[in-house]
Amino acid sequence: MGTVTAWALRTWLKVTLILGLGVFGVWLFSDHPGEVLAAVIVAGLVEIWTLKALAREWAYEARTSWWWSS
Numbered sequence: 001m002g003t004v005t006a007w008a009l010r011t012w013l014k015v016t017l018i019l020g021l022g023v024f025g026v027w028l029f030s031d032h033p034g035e036v037l038a039a040v041i042v043a044g045l046v047e048i049w050t051l052k053a054l055a056r057e058w059a060y061e062a063r064t065s066w067w068w069s070s
Contacts, residue, residue, distance in 0.1 A: 004061045008054045015050045019043040 026039040 001062060001065050004058060008058050012050065012054055016047065019046060 020043075023036070023039045023043050027036050030036050030039075
């Protein structure tokens, strides 16, 4: 279970870093503040979707693990 937890945390950190770099890139090269706002909103939605998917995967793995069900 520890490996699944570590995998989920690593995946979450990678996605968060990529999204943060994407928003920073839009901020750096954008001429219009609306583009930055759109990038932040999209990044937030992707972050929420990622967290839900990782939590679902972790919970599935936990349910099938012996220590969780006993």
